[in-house]
Amino acid sequence: xxxxxxxxxxxxxxxxxxxxxxxxxxxxxxxxxxxxxxxxxxxxxxxxxxxxxxxxxxxxxxxxxxxxxxxxxxxxxxxxxxxxxxxxxxxxxxxxxxxxxxxxxxxxxxxxxxxxxxxxxxxxxxxxxxxxxxxxxxxxxxxxxxxxxxxxxxxxxxxxxxxxxxxxxxxxxxxxxxxxxxxxxxxxxxxxxxxxxxxxxxxxxxxxxxxxxxxxxxxxxxxxxxxxxxxxxxxxxxxxxxxxxxxxxxxxxxxxxxxxxxxxxxxxxxxxxxxxxxxxxxxxxxxxxxxxxxxxxxxxxxxxxxxxxxxxxxxxxxxxxxxxxxxxxxxxxxxxxxxxxxxxxxxxxxxxxxx
DNA sequence: CACGCGTGGCC
DNA sequence: TGGCCAAGCGT
Numbered sequence: 001x002x003x004x005x006x007x008x009x010x011x012x013x014x015x016x017x018x019x020x021x022x023x024x025x026x027x028x029x030x031x032x033x034x035x036x037x038x039x040x041x042x043x044x045x046x047x048x049x050x051x052x053x054x055x056x057x058x059x060x061x062x063x064x065x066x067x068x069x070x071x072x073x074x075x076x077x078x079x080x081x082x083x084x085x086x087x088x089x090x091x092x093x094x095x096x097x098x099x100x101x102x103x104x105x106x107x108x109x110x111x112x113x114x115x116x117x118x119x120x121x122x123x124x125x126x127x128x129x130x131x132x133x134x135x136x137x138x139x140x141x142x143x144x145x146x147x148x149x150x151x152x153x154x155x156x157x158x159x160x161x162x163x164x165x166x167x168x169x170x171x172x173x174x175x176x177x178x179x180x181x182x183x184x185x186x187x188x189x190x191x192x193x194x195x196x197x198x199x200x201x202x203x204x205x206x207x208x209x210x211x212x213x214x215x216x217x218x219x220x221x222x223x224x225x226x227x228x229x230x231x232x233x234x235x236x237x238x239x240x241x242x243x244x245x246x247x248x249x250x251x252x253x254x255x256x257x258x259x260x261x262x263x264x265x266x267x268x269x270x271x272x273x274x275x276x277x278x279x280x281x282x283x284x285x286x287x288x289x290x291x292x293x294x295x296x297x298x299x300x301x302x303x304x305x306x307x308x309x310x311x312x313x314x315x316x317x318x319x320x321x322x323x324x325x326x327x328x329x330x331x332x333x334x335x336x337x338x339x340x341x342x343x344x345x346x347x348x349x350x351x352x353x354x355x
Numbered sequence: 356c357a358c359g360c361g362t363g364g365c366c
Numbered sequence: 367t368g369g370c371c372a373a374g375c376g377t
Binding site: 041042043045046078079080081082083084155157194195223225251252253254255300301302303304305342343 | 356357358359360361362363364365366
Binding site for chain 1: 368369370371372373374375376377
């Protein structure tokens with residue numbers, strides 16, 4: 001490519017302004033993979049402590065593969081998008097079983113790993129193995145849309161082809177790794193989503209959006225999220241110093257994380273007696289317990305959901321032979337602490353001390 | 356393939 | 367304040 005002045009300017013800017021991030025000082029594919037999974041949809045400052053925790057707890061991919069899923073999820077607790085942690089663990093096992101413990105070293109092979117899509121495969125292939133493949137992430141979409149004045153909706157299916165073509169048009173033959181790092185860092189620090197400082201931009205004179213006064217309008221992104229309201233009543237069931245919890249399964253939020261007995265309604269119902277009408281188990285435990293604590297309403301905001309929750313701490317009479325539903329099991333206080341839990345549950349638990 | 360999946364920071 | 371975003375992926 002002869003119009004590589006764009007790549008050269010961005011890479012030059014990168015060498016002057018790049019942050020010193022730990023995963024940039026290694027070519028170990030395990031560390032690079034780990035950092036890329038952590039950073040999916042996640043800010044560097046938010047992911048950084050998790051990166052350090054993981055490499056300390058699991059220095060090698062073998063260590064990660066040999067861990068229990070709960071242990072991995074517990075370490076991931078608080079970072080969100082927990083399928084990343086479950087897939088991280090699955091992939092570590094795959095690397096051990098299918099690749100003899102050696103990370104696959106090409107874009108095409110990397111794509112076969114769980115949780116590794118086109119972006120992450122390109123990132124690992126270029127950073128760890130020097131393969132000439134272009135990364136296409138949120139930063140790259142933004143930088144390219146502005147430089148080239150490309151207004152294709154980045155939420156559309158067509159965008160992936162259009163922008164990949166642009167990305168490849170400025171991908172240099174040599175050192176794709178530095179180029180890829182550079183364009184992402186350029187998007188993160190210079191060509192920012194809102195109010196970029198184009199006065200100091202080395203590409204100001206080359207940028208179509210800047211010339212047309214379209215910087216704020218690009219990239220075009222149409223997708224809007226619809227927020228669904230949900231109403232939870234969590235019942236912390238305690239008997240003889242043990243607590244009933246379950247591992248969440250299915251397609252709902254927080255799959256794999258542990259929580260308490262949940263009564264969910266479409267409407268904002270406050271009366272326990274009303275809830276118990278439709279919930280025989282709840283009716284039974286209410287008849288045989290004391291309400292030790294009734295929390296205030298916790299409003300938990302997720303990307304697609306707004307969940308209003310009240311927590312009820314019930315102490316079941318010691319002599320009542322309570323038979324738990326199959327999904328629930330008893331855990332000691334220390335075990336409760338060790339289990340992976342959502343931030344909503346942890347917010348409640350950390351708001352007071354069990355006595 | 357459009358949608359669901361977390362959390363925290365920003366204005 | 368509420369909406370938007372931040373190194374996407376699986377289904």
